[in-house]
Amino acid sequence: MSEPLLRVEGLTKHFSTKKGLLHAVDNVSFTIDKGRTLGMVGESGCGKSTTGRAILRLIEPTAGNVLFDNIDVRSLDAAKLRRMRTRMQIVFQDPFSSLNPRMTVSQAIEEPIKLHGIITDPQEREERVLELMETVGLAPRLFNTYPHELDGGRRQRIGIARALAVNPDFVVCDEPVSALDVSIQAQILNLMEDLQDELGLTYLFITHDLSVVHHFSDDIAVMYLGKLFEKAPSDELFDHPMHPYTQALLSAIPVPSLHNRKKRIIMKGEITSPINPPKACRFAQRCPYATERCTCEEPELRDYGNGHSVACFLCEK
Numbered sequence: 001m002s003e004p005l006l007r008v009e010g011l012t013k014h015f016s017t018k019k020g021l022l023h024a025v026d027n028v029s030f031t032i033d034k035g036r037t038l039g040m041v042g043e044s045g046c047g048k049s050t051t052g053r054a055i056l057r058l059i060e061p062t063a064g065n066v067l068f069d070n071i072d073v074r075s076l077d078a079a080k081l082r083r084m085r086t087r088m089q090i091v092f093q094d095p096f097s098s099l100n101p102r103m104t105v106s107q108a109i110e111e112p113i114k115l116h117g118i119i120t121d122p123q124e125r126e127e128r129v130l131e132l133m134e135t136v137g138l139a140p141r142l143f144n145t146y147p148h149e150l151d152g153g154r155r156q157r158i159g160i161a162r163a164l165a166v167n168p169d170f171v172v173c174d175e176p177v178s179a180l181d182v183s184i185q186a187q188i189l190n191l192m193e194d195l196q197d198e199l200g201l202t203y204l205f206i207t208h209d210l211s212v213v214h215h216f217s218d219d220i221a222v223m224y225l226g227k228l229f230e231k232a233p234s235d236e237l238f239d240h241p242m243h244p245y246t247q248a249l250l251s252a253i254p255v256p257s258l259h260n261r262k263k264r265i266i267m268k269g270e271i272t273s274p275i276n277p278p279k280a281c282r283f284a285q286r287c288p289y290a291t292e293r294c295t296c297e298e299p300e301l302r303d304y305g306n307g308h309s310v311a312c313f314l315c316e317k
Ligand SMILES: Nc1ncnc2c1ncn2[C@@H]1O[C@H](COP(=O)(O)OP(=O)(O)OP(=O)(O)O)[C@@H](O)[C@H]1O
Pocket: 015, 017, 022, 023, 024, 042, 043, 044, 045, 046, 047, 048, 049, 050, 051, 208, 274
């Protein structure tokens, strides 16, 4: 039996804005077992990146607990958090803006090794950089090139090498392939899968594209306006989506075979504002099945067996 490497309990992040309190992430809980991948999906602005960043404390959570390998991440002081960052890393969507344009490939990969004092001998460090370049599929001849000389796929390989440079156990992958051409997306996803097998990595894989996470993830979490709406093993979610929002998301994925084609569910109605949201289901205004109850009460995430949890009154019947 595998055990959770990451436990997120009631994670909440609110931002104070001029218009009021923006509920970016509200009471989100999940676990990820060692060596597994949780795919996190949902539309733009639903709180995926905020969740990833709050776990790593790149932004401070408003409330909730993050337990990593049974260590309470929120209780760590600055020095301990710095050490913890060698175990928890992040790969960003846009490798270009996350890389310093004045650093060569080798300098960019070397930086985290230096910063965390992982290898102090320059010669050894150079060898490690070359090894990391090989691991992520960057040719040695690219050692002294600059990011602008490379295509998006290679730049993302640098981002991955930088994350791996500190030998992490866990990586938040925040839309790592969304900015890349489709053909390159597959290469990078394959690389990330191979690295997971080789290094035993655990991933939180964030994407707005459900078709990307299906094969990549063991479990999938569906977010909507800061709330976790549904969570299930990947196949289970695709075969038996329970939340009307998940059903709508899945119906929007193009299916090549005519036989399996489902009718696309078009979501109508206004999107609820994340600022001071009402005590109601946040999807109620767009949900074709919404009842009176959905507009005055908020459904909790409930376990329906087979690792499948849903926050919807409809499923409670
Ligand atoms: N620093 C901030 N200050 C105020 N509001 C913020 C801040 N960062 C994020 N938000 C808001 O929090 C909500 C969640 O944003 P987040 O970036 O986590 O969404 P996302 O799911 O990652 O979206 P995308 O798919 O576009 O990357 C959004 O409404 C966003 O505008």
